[in-house]
Amino acid sequence: xxxxxxxxxxxxxxxxxxxxxxxxxxxxxxxxxxxxxxxxxxxxxxxxxxxxxxxxxxxxxxxxxxxxxxxxxxxxxxxxxxxxxxxxxxxxxxxxxxxxxxxxxxxxxxxxxxxxxxxxxxxxxxxxxxxxxxxxxxxxxxxxxxxxxxxxxxxxxxxxxxxxxxxxxxxxxxxxxxxxxxxxxxxxxxxxxxxxxxxxxxxxxxxxxxxxxxxxxxxxxxxxxxxxxxxxxxxxxxxxxxxxxxxxxxxxxxxxxxxxxxxxxxxxxxxxxxxxxxxxxxxxxxxxxxxxxxxxxxxxxxxxxxxxxxxxxxxxxxxxxxxxxxxxxxxxxxxxxxxxxxxxxxxxxxxxxxxxxxxxxxxxxxxxxxxxxxxxxxxxxxxxxxxxxxxxxxxxxxxxxxxxxxxxxxxxxxxxxxxxxxxxxxxxxxxxxxxxxxxxxxxxxxxxxxxxxxxxxxxxxxxxxxxxxxxxxxxxxxxxxxxxxxxxxxxxxxxxxxxxxxxxxxxxxxxxxxxxxxxxxxxxxxxxx
Numbered sequence: 001x002x003x004x005x006x007x008x009x010x011x012x013x014x015x016x017x018x019x020x021x022x023x024x025x026x027x028x029x030x031x032x033x034x035x036x037x038x039x040x041x042x043x044x045x046x047x048x049x050x051x052x053x054x055x056x057x058x059x060x061x062x063x064x065x066x067x068x069x070x071x072x073x074x075x076x077x078x079x080x081x082x083x084x085x086x087x088x089x090x091x092x093x094x095x096x097x098x099x100x101x102x103x104x105x106x107x108x109x110x111x112x113x114x115x116x117x118x119x120x121x122x123x124x125x126x127x128x129x130x131x132x133x134x135x136x137x138x139x140x141x142x143x144x145x146x147x148x149x150x151x152x153x154x155x156x157x158x159x160x161x162x163x164x165x166x167x168x169x170x171x172x173x174x175x176x177x178x179x180x181x182x183x184x185x186x187x188x189x190x191x192x193x194x195x196x197x198x199x200x201x202x203x204x205x206x207x208x209x210x211x212x213x214x215x216x217x218x219x220x221x222x223x224x225x226x227x228x229x230x231x232x233x234x235x236x237x238x239x240x241x242x243x244x245x246x247x248x249x250x251x252x253x254x255x256x257x258x259x260x261x262x263x264x265x266x267x268x269x270x271x272x273x274x275x276x277x278x279x280x281x282x283x284x285x286x287x288x289x290x291x292x293x294x295x296x297x298x299x300x301x302x303x304x305x306x307x308x309x310x311x312x313x314x315x316x317x318x319x320x321x322x323x324x325x326x327x328x329x330x331x332x333x334x335x336x337x338x339x340x341x342x343x344x345x346x347x348x349x350x351x352x353x354x355x356x357x358x359x360x361x362x363x364x365x366x367x368x369x370x371x372x373x374x375x376x377x378x379x380x381x382x383x384x385x386x387x388x389x390x391x392x393x394x395x396x397x398x399x400x401x402x403x404x405x406x407x408x409x410x411x412x413x414x415x416x417x418x419x420x421x422x423x424x425x426x427x428x429x430x431x432x433x434x435x436x437x438x439x440x441x442x443x444x445x446x447x448x449x450x451x452x453x454x455x456x457x458x459x460x461x462x463x464x465x466x467x468x469x470x471x472x473x474x475x476x477x478x479x480x481x482x483x484x485x486x487x488x489x490x491x492x493x494x495x496x497x498x499x500x501x502x503x504x505x506x507x508x509x510x511x512x513x514x515x516x517x518x519x520x521x522x523x524x525x526x527x528x529x
Contacts, residue, residue: 003381005348006385009062009352011064013355014469037081037131041131045138051143060384085116087283088112089116132181149189150191151172157411158423162434164434165462172459172524186209191464194405210242212242214246215245216246216409218243218400228336230348231345240385241400242349245350246409259357264299264361327378333347351405418476419466436525446502453507453510
């Protein structure tokens with residue numbers, strides 16, 4: 001019996017306005033985006049290159065949302081990333097001078113500077129400043145499956161009664177995927193794995209073969225499938241359902257989770273939060289809020305304030321943790337195979353929010369590479385879910401239960417006391433957008449531009465990332481401002497269409513600022529018959 005480990009890597013990114021006047025205000029959030037390029041996207045490409053060179057057989061799924069693809073493809077941000085790396089190295093040289101008496105500390109600083117130089121060389125020379133075509137190339141070679149998703153990270157259960165909104169999000173995401181990668185995806189990634197009964201009909205209607213749900217959707221179904229979460233099932237309309245094993249989250253982030261080993265780099269201790277502002281001016285303006293600089297000198301040992309980070313020690317720990325992780329996967333799949341002897345394979349779905357993981361665990365990509373290598377050595381097949389859909393129409397039918405992959409399993413953190421005020425504005429805007437699409441079905445010129453802008457602003461406001469940021473107090477001012485700007489812009493569009501007046505200067509300026517989805521067609525919000 002084949003034993004399959006299926007790894008699904010989800011990247012995330014909120015849209016950030018980056019015209020000249022907004023660069024300064026958004027610097028902390030842009031810093032987070034550039035760190036993701038340095039710590040996640042380029043390391044992922046390097047990992048694939050190494051595995052290919054060593055002829056390791058594997059295939060994992062990757063979710064690159066349209067907003068992220070838009071930003072990675074933006075020439076202005078590409079150039080700004082290069083400047084950002086150079087500024088970091090300028091700060092590093094100042095750190096060398098400040099710590100010249102400490103040989104060990106200087107070694108860590110030099111290592112960070114050399115890493116930035118290597119990133120700069122790869123980004124400009126090897127990848128031609130655009131990572132999207134490189135991911136597309138590895139997709140065509142069969143190493144990764146790129147899953148489709150919504151235009152923005154909308155939490156679908158909040159809009160279950162507004163099918164036009166969900167359809168518009170799925171359609172815009174599909175169009176973006178074709179624009180960036182040129183093919184039709186088989187798998188659909190539900191943002192935050194937010195599922196409510198009925199959504200499967202809309203997903204299937206756009207040609208998707210499968211999706212992934214939280215394990216409780218399957219285990220709490222009225223009829224639990226015989227194979228549980230270790231074999232796919234299907235909905236009534238034959239959308240294949242895979243269940244992620246949520247136990248893996250506990251292994252990574254739990255009280256004794258892998259990421260908290262003492263020798264790993266402490267991601268929270270950064271000179272950007274510790275040094276006087278006058279020593280950081282080469283990177284952070286004096287009147288800005290503090291953010292990370294990448295110069296992190298300490299490990300996770302809190303017993304002694306002098307615990308410097310040791311890269312070699314961390315790599316040894318990564319090796320141990322990867323081996324232990326793969327061993328647990330083998331034990332789980334061996335037990336599943338024993339209990340399900342009549343099946344031709346058993347699988348375990350491991351979903352990783354790589355953006356979240358990299359912020360808390362510097363060594364996560366190195367760990368992932370070793371997991372893939374060790375899984376192959378242990379006899380596990382590392383495959384994406386699209387390779388397990390051959391029996392699509394013969395799978396057991398179920399009616400999945402409502403669930404989500406965030407909060408305690410139901411997405412309740414998206415409607416907390418901190419962010420629940422957002423919902424009344426977004427719901428009213430959704431109703432208005434559906435109405436506008438019906439009232440202006442064939443308009444052209446300025447009205448079309450207005451309606452397309454309104455559609456984009458609505459989709460940006462629907463992003464669950466904004467509610468998450470406010471709830472966990474991660475750049476909450478940015479999230480609130482971003483949301484209110486989109487709602488205000490949509491309301492202005494609605495009022496302009498009602499009064500039949502529009503400021504072309506205002507329209508042109510906002511179109512330039514919110515340059516996402518240049519192909520947007522507001523008619524995707526039209527009521528479906």
